[in-house]
Amino acid sequence: MAPDYLAGVLLRKGYNVEILDLDILGISALDKVLSKKDYDLIGISYLSFQTDIAMVIAERCHKILLTKGRRNLNSPNYAPIIVGGVGATWCDGIVPLYPNIDAFCIGEGLITISEIADSVRKKIFLKDRAKIKGLIYFDKQKKKVIQTPKRPLVGNIDDYLPLRLHFYPSYNFTEIFGIKKTAQMMTQIGCPYCCVFCGESTKGPFVRKRSLTSIKRELKILMREGYRAIYFDDSTFTYDKKRALQIISLIKNFHKKYGVIWGFNTRVDCLDEEILIKMKESGVAYMFTGVESLAPEVVVGMNKVIPGLNKNYPPLIKTPQDYVERAKKVYKIMNNLGIIKSCFLIFGGPKKIVENGRKKMMVESFEDTKKSINTAVFELNPNYISINILRFIPDAIMSFTEPYAVIRGQKEPFTGGYFSSRYRKKYKIKKRGFSHPIYLAFEAASDFYPMPPHLTPKYCYKILKYLVTKVNKHNKKFKVKTKIWIDEEFERFIPRDKNGIYHLVSFTKIKKIHRPPTLHHHLIPPCPH
Numbered sequence: 001m002a003p004d005y006l007a008g009v010l011l012r013k014g015y016n017v018e019i020l021d022l023d024i025l026g027i028s029a030l031d032k033v034l035s036k037k038d039y040d041l042i043g044i045s046y047l048s049f050q051t052d053i054a055m056v057i058a059e060r061c062h063k064i065l066l067t068k069g070r071r072n073l074n075s076p077n078y079a080p081i082i083v084g085g086v087g088a089t090w091c092d093g094i095v096p097l098y099p100n101i102d103a104f105c106i107g108e109g110l111i112t113i114s115e116i117a118d119s120v121r122k123k124i125f126l127k128d129r130a131k132i133k134g135l136i137y138f139d140k141q142k143k144k145v146i147q148t149p150k151r152p153l154v155g156n157i158d159d160y161l162p163l164r165l166h167f168y169p170s171y172n173f174t175e176i177f178g179i180k181k182t183a184q185m186m187t188q189i190g191c192p193y194c195c196v197f198c199g200e201s202t203k204g205p206f207v208r209k210r211s212l213t214s215i216k217r218e219l220k221i222l223m224r225e226g227y228r229a230i231y232f233d234d235s236t237f238t239y240d241k242k243r244a245l246q247i248i249s250l251i252k253n254f255h256k257k258y259g260v261i262w263g264f265n266t267r268v269d270c271l272d273e274e275i276l277i278k279m280k281e282s283g284v285a286y287m288f289t290g291v292e293s294l295a296p297e298v299v300v301g302m303n304k305v306i307p308g309l310n311k312n313y314p315p316l317i318k319t320p321q322d323y324v325e326r327a328k329k330v331y332k333i334m335n336n337l338g339i340i341k342s343c344f345l346i347f348g349g350p351k352k353i354v355e356n357g358r359k360k361m362m363v364e365s366f367e368d369t370k371k372s373i374n375t376a377v378f379e380l381n382p383n384y385i386s387i388n389i390l391r392f393i394p395d396a397i398m399s400f401t402e403p404y405a406v407i408r409g410q411k412e413p414f415t416g417g418y419f420s421s422r423y424r425k426k427y428k429i430k431k432r433g434f435s436h437p438i439y440l441a442f443e444a445a446s447d448f449y450p451m452p453p454h455l456t457p458k459y460c461y462k463i464l465k466y467l468v469t470k471v472n473k474h475n476k477k478f479k480v481k482t483k484i485w486i487d488e489e490f491e492r493f494i495p496r497d498k499n500g501i502y503h504l505v506s507f508t509k510i511k512k513i514h515r516p517p518t519l520h521h522h523l524i525p526p527c528p529h
C-alpha cells in the first residue's frame, strides 16, 4: 500500500505519478514502460525478502535511464533512483554495495518523498540529499556512505489518504468477497503488542490513529470508485474496543447503503461478544486472527500475552492458559454468529519454560505442534486454517536478540544484509533455510527466508501430514468443513475431494514448481499477525 500513500502525497502537490505493481505485471513491464516514457524520479518499495529483486529492478532502471542520458552525475537532467519500505529501512550494510541507488529511505516516507520530489524538480537532488532527513546513501564522488538525521514520524496521518491508481482483479480475495471490487485500507498504523517474530516488536507501542472523519472520507472515495469490499489492513483492528465500535457503526451505514462487506486482522484477546455481534450486523465477511499457537509455553515464548494492552475490554487475559481459553470462547461466539473466520498458526516457534527455577528458551516440540493443531481444528472449528513456519525478518526482536539465538540456530543476528546475495557473498555469510516446494504449503515460505534449522522439508511434511489427518477427521464429523489455506501452486499435491477430505501425496512426489521469481500473492492477508 505504500506506493498508494506516496502517490497521494505527490499527486496532491501537483506531480504526475504512475505506479507499476511488478508483483502482478512482472519485471518485463518495466522495460516497456521505461523505454516508452521519460520519468524524472524512480521510487521502488520493497520488503526485506525482496531485496535481491528490488536491487535487480533498480539496476535495470539505471541501465535504461543511462541510455537516455539521464544518469550522468553532472547532468541537470539526472533522474534519481530511490528505494524505500521495510526492506530499505532495515538495509543494514548493503548501501555501498549498490552505488547506483541514490538513496535508501529509512522509515517514514510521507514527508521524505515530498522533499525528494521538490529537490528533483529544482534539479538539485544530488546536492540537496544530505539535507533531507531519513536517507542513507553512497556518495559516489566522496566514496562514502552518508546518513542524514532521523525522520520523525508524521503525527497526524488524517490527511495522508492513499490514491489507488490501479485496480487489478487479482487484488480481490474472491473466495470471500466474490467479484466485489476490493480495496485494502488502514484506519491506524502500528500495534501496541510486541510479539517476538513480528516487525511491530521493534517499532514501539505507539499506534497512530486516524479520526472518524478521515476514515469516512476515504470510505466515501472508495464508494465513488466502485469498491464494495474492504479489507482493513490495520495490525490489530479491534485493540481499542471503543474506537473499533465507532468505526464499525460507520461501516454499517456503508453496508446498508452500498452493500459493503469487509474483513480485518486482530487477536483473540481483542474480541468479545458485543463487538462480534455489532460486526455481524455491519456486513463483516471475514476475520483473520493471529492465534499463532495454542500450546501455552509457546504462547509465552512468542510474547503473545501482555495483559492490559487491549483497551476498553474487561481484563481478559493474564496467563497463557487464559489465552488458549479465550481463543476457544471467541471462536465459539463467531461460530454461533456464522462469521467466517480463519485461524493462523505458526509452527517451530520459541518455547519458554521454567526449569529448576530458571527460565529457559527452546524450540517448540512436535508434541506442542500437535497440541496447537488439535485445539485449533477441534475446538476452534475455523473455516480456514493458514499455516506458517517461523521465519526471521530483520525487524523482529527474535532475529537479533540473545535469548532467541537457540531458535535462530546461531548467535549471529539475521540483519537486513542477509537478504542481499551481494552482501552475503562479500561477508561470506552462508545462506540459511531450505529450498523445497513443501514450504508453499506454509504461506509461500521459501528459501527467501531464514528459518529455524529443525524446520527441514521432511519435518514440515510431518507437520502438514498431521494437520491433514486431523482436518480430515474433523471434516468427516462436522457440517462446517475446515479448509487448509495453501498456495494454489501447492494444491496439486494435496487434492481435496467433494466431501472436504484431503489426499496428501507422499513426500517424494512433491517436486519443484517453476514460477517466476516475483512474489505472487492474493489478497488473503498472510502477514504474521
Ligand code: B12
Pocket (backbone or CB within 6 Å): 001, 002, 003, 005, 006, 023, 042, 043, 044, 045, 046, 047, 048, 049, 082, 083, 084, 085, 086, 087, 089, 090, 105, 107, 108, 109, 110, 112, 113, 186, 189, 190, 197, 198, 199, 200, 233, 234, 235, 393, 394, 395, 443, 444, 445, 519, 520, 521, 522, 523, 524, 525, 526, 527, 528
Ligand atoms: C498491508 C500489509 C500487507 C498487505 C499488502 C502488502 C503490500 N505489498 O502492500 C498484504 C496482506 C497483501 C501483505 C502481504 C505480505 N506481507 Co505484509 N504487511 C502489511 C502491513 C500490515 C502494512 C504495510 C503498509 O502498507 N503500511 C502502510 C504504508 C504507508 O507504510 P509502509 O509500508 O511502512 O511505508 C512507509 C515507509 O516504509 C516508506 N516507504 C515505503 N515504500 C517506499 C518507497 C519509497 C521510494 C520511499 C521514498 C519511501 C517508502 O514510506 C511509507 C510511508 O511512511 C505491514 C505491517 C506494518 N504495520 O507495517 C506488513 C508487513 C510489511 N508484511 C510483511 C510480510 C512478511 C508480508 C508477506 C511476505 C507475508 C507472507 N507470508 O506472504 C506478504 C508479502 C506480499 C508482497 N508480495 O508484498 C512484513 C515484512 C517484514 C519485512 N521485514 O520484510 C510486515 C512488516 C509485517 C511483519 N511481519 O512484521 N502485507
Ligand code: SF4
Pocket (backbone or CB within 6 Å): 191, 192, 193, 194, 195, 198, 199, 200, 201, 235, 236, 267, 290, 528, 529
Ligand atoms: S503479531 Fe500482531 S499483535 Fe503481535 S505485534 Fe505483530 S501485529 Fe501486533
